[in-house]
Amino acid sequence: MADHGNAHDAHDHGIRPYVVVALILGVITYVEFAIIEYEIPFLGDAATMFWLIALSLVKFLLVILYFMHLKGDDNTYSGFFASGMVIALGTFVAFTFLMTAPSSLDYIRAQLAPDGRFTHGETAEEAHDDHGLGEEVVRLIESDGASRDLGARLTDTRPRDARVSIEPPPAPTGGWTLAAASPLTSPAAEAG
DSSP: OHHHHHHHHHHOOTTHHHHHHHHHHHHHHHHHHHHHHSOOTTOOHHHHHHHHHHHHHHHHHHIIIIITOOSSSOHHHHHHHHHHHHHHHHHHHHHHHHHHOHHHHHHHHHTBOTTSOBOTTOOTTSOOOOTTOOHHHHHHHHSOSTTSOHHHHHHSOOOOOOOOOOOOOOOOOTTOOOOOOOOOOOHHHHHO
16 A cells, blocks of 8 residues: 555656746747747748647647646546547638638629629629719718828818717615715815
8 A cells, every 4th residue: 555655656746847837838938929029031921820820739738738637637538628629620620711712712702893892792884872872972981081182181071079978877776875975185285
């Protein structure tokens, strides 16, 4: 029975592995931040994404192995965890593929008019309902405003202030009142 206690003590390493893993996680986080924050000329977009995902995966594995104590657990628990991660990873890859597949991008591009605006399924030759707005108003809505000449921008009146101030209703008190304390003032302020 004494051998079992010694075997258990051999696996108990104290806090040292956790501190080392925490320091490694900090270094990996700094490297990820540096990759994003500072432009690295030899890394393209694809390489940047690859390294960010790889470093995140290493951090993920270190956290689940050490801080979630999966390293010393039975393999059954690791299997349950891994199966959920495989499903999540498969879902992530499938949705990423669906959002970047050429067929979906072609559909979106087909909806764009030559000038870059959506046509809502209409051809450029079809008439578009202006909803009763004048031609000038429609032109202003469809432009960014800054593309107009300076004289037109300066002569137009600014829109009126449309902010609304709403006073909250008083809370029902049931007949009682609350007397708030007066603000504290210093004796020097009262004398002055």
